[in-house]
Amino acid sequence: MTLTALETPALLLDRTRLERNLERMRAHVHGLGAVLRPHVKTAKSIDVARRALAGEPGGITVSTLKEAEYFAAQGIRDILYAVGIAPAKFAHVIELTRQGVELKVIVDNLAVARALAGAAQQARVTVPVLIELDVDGHRSGVAPEAPLLIAIGKVLNDSAGVELRGVLTHAGGSYDLRGAAAIADMAERERRGTVQAAERLRAAGCAVPIVSVGSTPTATFARDLTGVTEVRVGVYMFQDLVMAGIGVCSVEDIALSVLVSVIGHQPERGWIITDGGWMALSRDRGTERHDVDQGYGLVCDVSGRPLRDDLIVATTNQEHGVLTRRDRGAIDLARFPVGTLLRVLPNHACATAAAHTHYHVVDGESPEVVARWERFGGW
Amino acid sequence: MTLTALETPALLLDRTRLERNLERMRAHVHGLGAVLRPHVKTAKSIDVARRALAGEPGGITVSTLKEAEYFAAQGIRDILYAVGIAPAKFAHVIELTRQGVELKVIVDNLAVARALAGAAQQARVTVPVLIELDVDGHRSGVAPEAPLLIAIGKVLNDSAGVELRGVLTHAGGSYDLRGAAAIADMAERERRGTVQAAERLRAAGCAVPIVSVGSTPTATFARDLTGVTEVRVGVYMFQDLVMAGIGVCSVEDIALSVLVSVIGHQPERGWIITDGGWMALSRDRGTERHDVDQGYGLVCDVSGRPLRDDLIVATTNQEHGVLTRRDRGAIDLARFPVGTLLRVLPNHACATAAAHTHYHVVDGESPEVVARWERFGGW
Numbered sequence: 001m002t003l004t005a006l007e008t009p010a011l012l013l014d015r016t017r018l019e020r021n022l023e024r025m026r027a028h029v030h031g032l033g034a035v036l037r038p039h040v041k042t043a044k045s046i047d048v049a050r051r052a053l054a055g056e057p058g059g060i061t062v063s064t065l066k067e068a069e070y071f072a073a074q075g076i077r078d079i080l081y082a083v084g085i086a087p088a089k090f091a092h093v094i095e096l097t098r099q100g101v102e103l104k105v106i107v108d109n110l111a112v113a114r115a116l117a118g119a120a121q122q123a124r125v126t127v128p129v130l131i132e133l134d135v136d137g138h139r140s141g142v143a144p145e146a147p148l149l150i151a152i153g154k155v156l157n158d159s160a161g162v163e164l165r166g167v168l169t170h171a172g173g174s175y176d177l178r179g180a181a182a183i184a185d186m187a188e189r190e191r192r193g194t195v196q197a198a199e200r201l202r203a204a205g206c207a208v209p210i211v212s213v214g215s216t217p218t219a220t221f222a223r224d225l226t227g228v229t230e231v232r233v234g235v236y237m238f239q240d241l242v243m244a245g246i247g248v249c250s251v252e253d254i255a256l257s258v259l260v261s262v263i264g265h266q267p268e269r270g271w272i273i274t275d276g277g278w279m280a281l282s283r284d285r286g287t288e289r290h291d292v293d294q295g296y297g298l299v300c301d302v303s304g305r306p307l308r309d310d311l312i313v314a315t316t317n318q319e320h321g322v323l324t325r326r327d328r329g330a331i332d333l334a335r336f337p338v339g340t341l342l343r344v345l346p347n348h349a350c351a352t353a354a355a356h357t358h359y360h361v362v363d364g365e366s367p368e369v370v371a372r373w374e375r376f377g378g379w
Numbered sequence: 380m381t382l383t384a385l386e387t388p389a390l391l392l393d394r395t396r397l398e399r400n401l402e403r404m405r406a407h408v409h410g411l412g413a414v415l416r417p418h419v420k421t422a423k424s425i426d427v428a429r430r431a432l433a434g435e436p437g438g439i440t441v442s443t444l445k446e447a448e449y450f451a452a453q454g455i456r457d458i459l460y461a462v463g464i465a466p467a468k469f470a471h472v473i474e475l476t477r478q479g480v481e482l483k484v485i486v487d488n489l490a491v492a493r494a495l496a497g498a499a500q501q502a503r504v505t506v507p508v509l510i511e512l513d514v515d516g517h518r519s520g521v522a523p524e525a526p527l528l529i530a531i532g533k534v535l536n537d538s539a540g541v542e543l544r545g546v547l548t549h550a551g552g553s554y555d556l557r558g559a560a561a562i563a564d565m566a567e568r569e570r571r572g573t574v575q576a577a578e579r580l581r582a583a584g585c586a587v588p589i590v591s592v593g594s595t596p597t598a599t600f601a602r603d604l605t606g607v608t609e610v611r612v613g614v615y616m617f618q619d620l621v622m623a624g625i626g627v628c629s630v631e632d633i634a635l636s637v638l639v640s641v642i643g644h645q646p647e648r649g650w651i652i653t654d655g656g657w658m659a660l661s662r663d664r665g666t667e668r669h670d671v672d673q674g675y676g677l678v679c680d681v682s683g684r685p686l687r688d689d690l691i692v693a694t695t696n697q698e699h700g701v702l703t704r705r706d707r708g709a710i711d712l713a714r715f716p717v718g719t720l721l722r723v724l725p726n727h728a729c730a731t732a733a734a735h736t737h738y739h740v741v742d743g744e745s746p747e748v749v750a751r752w753e754r755f756g757g758w
Contacts, residue, residue, distance in 0.1 A: 007444065008467055009758055041697060063658075063698045065386065083698045084642040086654060087718040088387055108643050111717050139699050140643050140652050172696060263463040264487050264519050273519050275465060279442075280758070283662035283730055317551060318420060318729055319442045319462045320518050338490050339466040350697055351662055354734070357757040377756070378736035379388055379659070 002367040003302060003341060003360075008261040009280035011356035012343060013048075013373070014304065016364045017255035018237060022052055025219065025236045032225040037061050037080060037212065039234030042350045045359065046074045047373040052237055059102070061214075061232045065092050066379050072101045080104045080212070082168065082232065084132060084140050085112060090119040097125045104210075106168055108132040108141050110148070113155045113162070120161030128165045129156050130210060131201075135193035136173035136186065144197035153201045166210025167197045170232070174217035179247045187218035195227035220248050238349035241298060245290035256353060257304060257343040258297070259360075260321060265333050272323040272336050276344055278316040282351035297344035299323055303365035304343050313344055381746040382681060382720060382739075387640040388659035390735035391722065392427075392752070393683065395743045396634035397616060401431055404598065404615045411604040416440050416459060416591065418613030421729045424738065425453045426752040431616055438481070440593075440611045444471050445758050451480045459483040459591070461547065461611065463511060463519050464491060469498040476504045483589075485547055487511040487521050492534045492541070500540030507544045508535050509589060510580075514572035515552035515565065523576035532580045545589025546576045549611070553596035558626045566597035574606035599627050617728035620677060624669040635732060636683060636722040637676070638739075639700060644712050651702040651715050655723055657695040661730035676723035678702055682744035683722050692723055 003012075029036055038052035041063035049060060049071060059078025062068045068079050077100065085093065085105040096103045097120075107113045107129055120127045131152050134141030142149045156164035171190035177183050190213050198208040213225075214232030225231070238256040239249040260276030278296065287294040295312035309331055314324040321344070325331055336342075346352035353359075354377050361371040382391075408415055417431035420442035428439060428450060438457025441447045447458050456479065464472065464484040475482045476499075486492045486508055499506045510531050513520030521528045535543035550569035556562050569592050577587040592604075593611030604610070617635040618628040639655030657675065666673040674691035688710055693703040700723070704710055715721075725731035732738075733756055740750040 004467070006467070007471060007758060008465070083654060084652065086387070086640040086642045088383070088385070088640050088720075092386060109717060112643075115718075134645075137648070139696055139701060140645070261465040261467050263465045264491075266513075266519070269516070273463065275462060278663075278730070279733060283664070283727075284657075285662070285664075317518055322518060338488060339494075341467075348662075351657070354658060355756065377658075377734065379386060 001369045003259060003362070003369060004367070006259060006360060006369065008259050008341070009276040010259045011353065011359050012257045012259050013359040013361050014255045014364060015361050015370065017253060018048070019051065021236055021239055021253060021255060025233060026055060029219060029231045032222060034225045034228050034231050037230045037232050039214070039232050040067055040071060042234040042353060043237055043375065044353070044377065045373050045375040046071065048237060049076065058230055064379050065089060068096060068101070068103055070376060072096060072099070078102045080130070082106060082170070084108055085116060087112070087115055090116060093127060094120060094123045094125055097127055102128065104128045104130055104165055106130045106132040107152065110152055110155060113152050117155065117159035117161040126161060126163050129162050130166045130168045130212065133167055133169040133194055133197050135169050135190050136171050138172040141169060144193040144200070149197055149200060150204045153204060153206045157206045164206050164208070166208050166212060167194055167201065168212040169194050171213070171215050171218045174215050175242065175246065177217065177246060180221050183217045184221040184223055187222035188224065190218050191222065191225060191228055198227065216243060217246060217248050235349055238353070240349040241294045241345055241347045242286040245287050245292060251298065251306065251345065254345045256349050257300065257345050258352065260342050260344055262336050262338050262340040262342070264338060267333060270324060270328070270331055272331065272333065274321040274323060274342065275319060276313070276321040277319040279318050280355055281313060281316060281321065281344060281346060282348065282355055284348035284351040286347040294347060296321065297346055300343040300345060302341040302343060302367065380748045382638060382741070382748060383746070385638060385739060385748065387638050387720070388655040389638045389739050390732065390737070391636045391638050392738040392740050393634045393743060394740050394749065396632060397427070398430065400615055400618055400632060400634060404612060405434060408598060408610045411601060413604045413607050413610050416609045416611050418593070418611050419446055419450060421613040421732060422616055422754065423732070423756065424752050424754040425450065427616060428455065437609055443758050444468060447475060447480070447482055449755060451475060451478070457481045459509070461485060461549070463487055464495060466491070466494055469495060472506060473499060473502045473504055476506055481507065483507045483509055483544055485509045485511040486531065487519050489531055489534060492531050496534065496538035496540040498540070500538070505540060505542050508541050509545045509547045509591065512546055512548040512573055512576050514548050514569050515550050517551040520548060523572040523579070528576055528579060529583045532583060532585045536585045543585050543587070545587050545591060546573055546580065547591040548573045550592070550594050550597045553594045554621065554625065556596065556625060559600050562596045563600040563602055566601035567603065569597050570601065570604060570607055577606065595622060596625060596627050614728055617732070619728040620673045620724055620726045621665040624666050624671060630677065630685065630724065633724045635728050636679065636724050637731065639721050639723055641715050641717050641719040641721070643717060646712055649703060649707070649710055651710065651712065653700040653702060653721065654698060655692070655700040656698040658697050659734055660692060660695060660700065660723060660725060661727060661734055663727035663730040665726040673726060675700065676725055679722040679724060681720040681722060681746070
């Protein structure tokens with residue numbers, strides 16, 4: 001099957017670029033003495049996860065228990081659920097633990113640490129737990145230097161039902177930085193805070209086998225991972241315009257795109273109308289405050305090369321995209337007749353992929369669709 | 380089952396509010412002498428569509444051929460696909476037509492009108508077609524006064540394979556207006572332009588049985604629908620903060636919400652952290668430029684009443700929401716311990732619902748979950 005046989009909008013995944021992105025990150029992290037625990041929240045696909053896991057001894061990271069459920073059923077048994085666990089999810093965690101899944105959860109407060117220990121003890125299971133750290137004021141987590149860290153460590157260490165396995169952080173603040181130097185500094189802050197927390201816990205008598213850090217930007221520019229055991233990354237598999245905008249990748253590394261059709265024009269306004277609206281591209285405007293605002297996405301020809309016209313998806317409705325030149329200059333509309341196929345590169349791979357039920361897999365600029373990989377959403 | 384048994388985040392639909400929204404729009408439009416052709420793009424659910432269709436003689440409006448396929452299989456045979464048809468979709472339209480579905484498509488240019496006629500003629504089917512109009516410079520469509528309108532009408536009227544059925548417009552520009560008076564003026568512009576186009580086509584010898592208008596704002600405030608045969612609306616079923624912000628409904632009319640759990644706090648920053656991030660709420664920031672910016676959603680207690688603290692979802696990550704007071708003032712965090720359930724009202728119902736695979740149906744403030752209604756996404 002070729003691209004012309006697809007009904008648009010359709011999600012495309014370039015396998016060549018995917019493999020290159022996987023290999024580059026793997027080599028970099030291995031070179032620094034750590035291993036990858038790929039985050040499957042971006043791809044939500046067993047086909048992608050298997051490729052990301054190749055050559056890694058550890059398991060995966062998930063963002064929902066539905067992901068944990070799905071990937072466990074596919075045979076991946078070492079799973080880290082990297083969102084603070086809440087009491088309403090204890091029963092589900094216990095159920096997966098009983099099934100033999102090594103499901104690690106994270107906590108950043110005493111109330112949940114104690115409640116989880118109680119629930120697990122009552123269910124006669126032991127749940128492995130990591131303590132979530134906050135190194136950049138970004139969202140959840142305990143400060144590495146806080147007395148609370150040791151208090152949580154002691155609860156986890158001393159209670160039946162739970163077992164302290166390590167510490168974890170995600171330097172999500174790195175998404176707001178620009179360029180290698182600033183992000184490398186953040187990577188060192190992420191490493192230092194996490195290792196510091198591990199050492200404080202060890203000094204207090206706790207075993208801390210896992211020291212887990214991760215974000216695609218910090219992992220890309222980290223120069224030293226001393227003391228870190230694993231790196232969690234997800235977006236690096238596909239990359240996107242936000243990553244390109246902050247210097248983490250080039251536009252040519254982006255493996256994900258949305259195939260759209262031209263469905264009309266508004267000649268007086270210089271608009272090309274396509275069937276790729278925000279439902280297919282997502283509402284994510286992550287490049288809005290970047291030096292280069294990509295609108296709702298950068299427009300490429302059907303083979304994936306950015307058009308010389310420098311077209312972006314300027315505005316969207318649910319199932320309509322309006323393409324203009326970035327500089328709002330005139331377009332030769334005759335070059336884009338109704339039915340023309342175009343590829344749109346996404347601002348944010350996680351959000352764009354989430355709108356679709358499957359990937360049409362392509363290889364570079366070839367028009368052949370070589371596979372269909374399923375993905376899922378929801379909770 | 381009660382709300383406390385759900386794993387969060389979970390999509391809730393208040394049946395009481397849904398029925399009231401449906402009945403209000405039905406009474407208003409019938410009172411003006413037209414009927415509804417409900418747009419199922421918001422709900423993508425047969426349970427909701429059946430309720431919206433009750434008492435309406437006509438069919439539904441869809442935004443994708445997947446919706447057409449699904450609702451046809453559920454027994455709804457009169458379907459209007461309200462996105463300009465592109466050549467790559469002809470085969471699918473022809474297939475549905477052969478199955479006996481009355482699938483109406485829309486065109487706004489000669490190239491597609493001619494190509495569709497050719498393809499349908501070759502397949503020995505007749506596809507019913509409406510001409511899409513542009514009354515507000517919003518996206519696609521032919522101006523009602525343009526010579527092109529008559530040229531397309533003649534192609535559709537004179538060609539085998541297609542049959543001209545009417546004219547259609549969507550005054551999407553109404554979303555950018557504020558208040559009843561401005562939107563009522565837009566409703567009249569929508570009506571006048573559409574009726575004018577129908578009359579021009581009739582004067583040119585074309586039959587124009589369907590005169591179709593619609594957007595939730597214009598339908599809500601229309602005072603006169605003379606010459607209009609049907610009104611297409613979708614968001615009115617659920618309503619949302621964007622509709623409340625422009626005066627179309629009140630916050631108490633919003634039938635859709637996302638149930639989230641408190642998973643932690645950052646006391647020094649006055650933050651409550653929940654498990655409802657942008658994946659569950661959507662990236663839609665439709666109230667960003669409104670008088671009242673609702674962030675990523677307005678926070679209610681578990682029964683659906685806005686909190687007296689005036690909390691909004693200030694920032695989001697994929698699976699995390701950060702709640703603050705709108706005025707960034709201090710919150711009594713002890714009132715929101717870990718595990719607290721909250722409901723978040725969405726900016727944009729279409730986008731938020733799209734992130735979920737089903738609705739948990741509730742009735743007003745009762746904690747009982749009375750039903751589960753499936754929904755779908757993708758293309």
